[in-house]
Amino acid sequence: MNYEEKYIYRCLQLAAFGGGHVAPNPMVGAVIVHNHRIIGEGFHHRYGEAHAEPNAILSVKDEALLQKSTLYVNLEPCSHVGKTQPCAHLIVDKKIPRVVIGTLDPNPKVSGKGIKILQNAGIKVVTNVLEDECRRLNKRFFALHNEHRPFILLKWAETRDGFIDVIRHDAGTPPLQISGQLAKQLTHKMRSENQAIMVSTNTAVLDNPSLITKHWPGKNPIRIILDRTGRIPEHYSVFNDLAETLIFTENPRKNTESTKYIYLHFDECMLNNLLQTLASRNIHSVLVEGGAQLLKNFIDAGLWDEALVEVSGQIIGRGVQAPSTGIVPDSSVIINNHLHLKYINRNKKFNTHSSV
Template sequence: MTNDSLYMRRALDLAALGRGSVSPNPMVGCVIVHNDQIIGEGWHQRYGDWHAEVNAINSVGAGLASAQQEPISGQAVGRRLAPPLQESTVYVTLEPCSHFGKTPPCADLLIEKQVKKVVICNDDPNPLVAGKGIQKLRDAGIEVITGVLAEEGRKLNARFFTFFEKKRPYIILKWAETADGFIADENKQPLAISCLQSRTLSHQWRTQEDAILVGTNTALNDDPKLNARLWAGPDPIRIVLDRTLRLPRELHLFDNTQKTICYNAFSNEEEGETTFVQIDFDENFLPHLFKDFHSRKIQSVLVEGGSQLLQAFLNDGHFDEIRMFKSPNAIGKGTSAPLLPTGVRFTDQAKIGTDWLTCYRKYE
C-alpha cells in the first residue's frame, strides 16, 4: 500500500464516524501529513457544523504536541508547534467544497493556509461543487491528486452519490422470513420472526438512514412505531403509502412523535409532525415518489414493508441493497416472502443470534 493509500484509508475511517449524523451532507474525513507524520485529522461530525478540513486544521497543534518524543520548554512550544501547513499534504475523502453553504468554502481555507498538496478520494457530484473546488486549488498553485481509493470512497458515500447521480435515494430492502419462506401468518397478522439481536441490529440501521418506508397493509396490520427504540441514535423519517387515506389516525404512525410523511392520492396538508403529500398513484408510481424524496433531500430509505411493496421495488429494479433475515423456525403456511429477481449478487452472510442475515446488491 502506498503512503497516499495509507493516509487516505485513515481519512475514510474518520469519515465513517459521521454516519447517521451528517445527512444530507456526505461523510468526509481529512488527514494532514508533514514529513510522513500525521499532524492533524478531523471529520465532518454533524450536519451544519464545520467540515472535515476545518476540524483537521484546527487539530494540527494538538497533533504536533502528541508527536514530540522529548520534553520541550515552554518557550519552544510556540516555535515547534507552529503549523507547517505550507509544507504539508492534506488527504480528504471528498473534493473540498467551493461554495458558501452553512459554512464557508473549504477550498478557500486550504488556499488561505497555503497547503503544499491536496490528495482527494472522490470528486464531488454536487453541481454546486463538481470540479470547481479542484480547479480553485490548482489555480492557486496547489498540487492536486484525485482518485485515491475512489472505489472505497464511493462505497462509503453510496447514498450521496446515488442521490445526485440517479436523482433518487439509496434504497435498502429489508425483511425477515421463516425457515420455510413466510413473512407473516396466513391472516397477514404480526409475527415475531427474527430474534432480539436481529431486531436490535435493524434498529441500529434505522439510525443510519434518512427514512423508513412501509405500505398500507403493514401499517394497518402491524401498527408499527418505526422508531429506533432499541438503539441510541436519531429516529428516521417515517413514510407510509396510503393511497385512499384509509389508515385510522389512531395508529402509531400518526402520533406526531417523529416526522412522518403519508403519501396519498387526494390530500396535501400538515398536522403537527405529519405531512400528507398527494402524488400520482398510477401503475408505475415509484418515480413520482422518488421525485418528492429528492425535493426533500431524502438520500436513503429503508423499506420494511410487506411482501407486495417489497416485490414492487424488486420487480422495478429500484433498489440498491437487500438485507434478509432467515429464522430457524417454520410456520407451515402464511404470506410468502418476496422472490429475489435475477440481477442481484450475494455480498455477505452472518449469524445474528439464532438468525442468518444474508445481503445482496443489485448488479449495475
C-alpha cells in the same frame, strides 16, 4: 497499501463517525500530514456544522506547519457557499501546498470545481486514491446525485419455507415473530444510518409501528408512509411527534407540525414519482421494511440498491409469501442460528409499474 492510501483510509475511519448525523451531506474525514506524521485530524460531525477540513485545520497546534503539509480528504473539498463557507477557499487561505483526494464529489454544484480552485492557487492535487472505498462509504450520497433518487435498502425477515408473516386480516392478530433480539437491534441500527424509513398501508395498519430507533442510539429516520385512501387511524404511532412523517396519498388531510401529506397518484409511475419527490426533498436514503407487496414492487421495478434478508429456521406451511430478489446473495453470515443474506442490485432499472 502505500502511504497515500494509508492516510485516505484514516480519513474514511474518521468520516464514519459522522454516520447518521450528517445527512443529507456526505461523511467526510480529513487528515493533515507533516513529514510523514499526522499533525491534525477532523471529520464532519453534524449537518450544518463545520466540515472535515476546517476541523482538521483547527486541530493543528502549530499553524505554521500547514504551509509544509499535505491535506488528505476522502471527498473533494466543497467550493460553494451552503451551511458553511467553502472548504477549498480555506485550504487556499491556509497555503496548504498539497491535497490528496479520495474521490470527486458527484454533486454538480461541486464536482471538479473544488479541485480547480486548488489548482488555480498553485496547490498540487492528487485524486482517486482508494476511490472505490470512498464511493462505497458514501453510497447513499452518490445514489442521490448520480441516479437522482435515494439509495434504496430493502429489509425483511422470512421463515425457512419462505413466508414473511402469517395471513392477518386485522390488527388483533399479532405478527409472526421471526427476528431475534440481536437482529432487531441491528435493524434499529440500520434505521439510524438511513435518512428515511418506508412502509405500506397494510404494515402501518396491522402492526401500528413507531418506526423509530428504540434499540439503538441515533437519530430517528423520517417516516414515509404510503396510504392511498387514508386508511391509517390518526391515533396510530406513525403520527406521533417522535419523528417527521410524510404521508403519500390520494386523499390528503390537514398537515400538522410533524406530519405532512403529499399528493401522489398511485398509477404505474407511482414509484418513480415517489422517488423523484423524495430526491427533491434531499432525502438520500430509504430503508424499506414492508410489507411484502411494497418490497416486491421495488424489486420488480429494479428500483433498489441492496437487500438484507434474515432467514429463520421456522416452518409455518402457509402465510404471506416473502419477496425474492431473483439473484444470488453477495454475502451471508449466521447470527444466533439465523441466516443473514445481503444482495446487491447491479442491474438497476429506471421505470416501474406498481400498485400498493
